[in-house]
Amino acid sequence: MSVLAASVNVEALIIFAFVLGLTLAITYWASKRMTGSDSFFAAGRSITAFQNGLAISGDYLSAASFLGIAGLIFIFGFDGFLYSVGFLVAFLTVMFLLAERMRNAGKYTIADVLSFRLNERPARTAAAAGTLTVAAFYLIAQMVGAGVLIQALVGFDFSVAVLLTGVFMLCYVIFGGMLATTWVQIIKACLLMVGITIMSLFVLGKVGFNPVELFNRAERNTTPESTFSLGPGTFLSSPIDTVSLGIALVLGTAGLPHILIRFFTVPDGKAARSSVVVAMFIIGGFYILTTFIGFGARAFLGQEGVEAAGTGGNLAAPNLAQFLGGGEGTFGGDLFLAVIAAVAFATILAVVAGLVLSASGAVAHDIWTSIVRKGKPQSDKEEVTVARIAAAAIGAIAIAIAIIGGEGLNVSFMVGLAFAVAASANFPALLLALTWRRFNTAGAVTGVAFGVISSIFLVIISPKVWPGADAEGGLLGFYDLANPGIISIPLGFFGCWLGTMLGKDETTSERSFDELYVRSETGLGAEGSVLAPTQVPDRAPATV
């Protein structure tokens, strides 16, 4: 088997090697500072608000955001931008409802918050299940995306590309934990912002720094058969589906475990809140620049560039970079392509590392410590060891599924599913645990179950998945939504309510809602806070 596909981009290889070398050096540095669970899961809560804002951006902006949205705008125009708006506004949800409260109430995982005042084992199991479901779908989607992109951009074989991504991702997480992951994400965010800013300047330079001229040129470059439009409706043709997608985007981010655990890495709630604002500005700026890339690709590559841009237009941004650098075969063109390819690779690595870390936390801190060991005090060492083994296992499974499923796996379907589950299962349970006095264990378990099951079921019966991409109408004639949010999110909340009403009253439980409420709002007793300078020991095992 040949490791390399037809042509290998040498410039890309050199830049890749440089970026990978840098991340490995950081991992080595971080591994020397590893002292226990606190550093492995939460980087010793030593990350500043600004650093965390960068890291959130690095954690959040996946290849789907960079290459995917630029490609969607290139092919469909306005509808691609609709995603950007949803992805960004979602941070208001995170900031107003969850950021500080998460930091004040939790330790390492979102299950900490959910199980704070509920019956520990079922609540933790439910939260861990939600976390693992989201992380699994998102991770496999990113791995497949990585394989496809690296194959196209550098020339590696698909399986080799997936394996390479997986190995580096596991290196960061296993040896460097949260500290290494954070710095990989920070570097990625800087590379991505610098890369997209330079590209945008090149694009705008070609139209005399007049964005309106860019839109005009993009529109002139449409042919009768093209799908591009400066107005909505070319990609998202069904209005109700657009609304459904919009709901999942704006609430889904507030249920993404790899984003929420970032708030545990800062010293206090204030830093958590500031870091969201930093991330908002970086991510907002990024999405505005993405439109210049997408419209620029349309203006300069035109309809002829659509085929070269591959599925979903994912290669529009790299192809545009090549064009801006001087075109195919020129040194400038190859170099610019190589830089953007390396940025895309770093982008993927930072996201998958965050995902694996959140999943390993759910296994080690929630399932192992609380469910297998039944909450008996564990040594830090054991928790970290279990987390490392879990990360290796999760990584290996994701690599295997990505390679076996291959390029045939539908990436956007899995990302959509991850957001749907996050918005329908994790978000309702978290929000209600923090704000609703009456909420109880049965409510949390039912809510998560309703959210997970309804999202997966509705995505499976959506017309594009079953019978298939080109089918007319769905399996069930009356149901033709591609995005389940508008049904599954209310179902998640309904599940929380129903379970609460049917379950037994827990308002008098050992750790009360009052304690969680005061703690989450004031930071009193929060992990590593000034008011609680020493570790709060995990709750004693629940008496059965």
Added chain:
Amino acid sequence: MSDPSRDSRIDWKAAEQSPEFRDLIAARRRFVVPGTIFFLSWYFGFILLAGYAKDFMASSVYEGLTVGYCLALTQFVMVAVLGLMYLKRAQNVYDPLAAKAAQVALDAGREQGRRS
């Protein structure tokens, strides 16, 4: 136990009902509730227009600049403005109130600790 919030046996119920904590909750709600309603309405207004008023969104404001793109940009402005407003209010109003509420709860706890 070394955790002061446990040492001092905080009465969480009393802390939750303390006027200082109630002030904090009320102050935060005064901003977060209308803020959330506003941003969700503005966002879903945009999404609904994109779904149901495609021609309006595609109409041109100035040459190639469409209504849709302009409205999308207002979402970016909204995020920036609400984000900064919240940050400022949190620093100036909520943080002092939260510190006060926490202090009252700790003091009450210590008081109780000494008596028992």
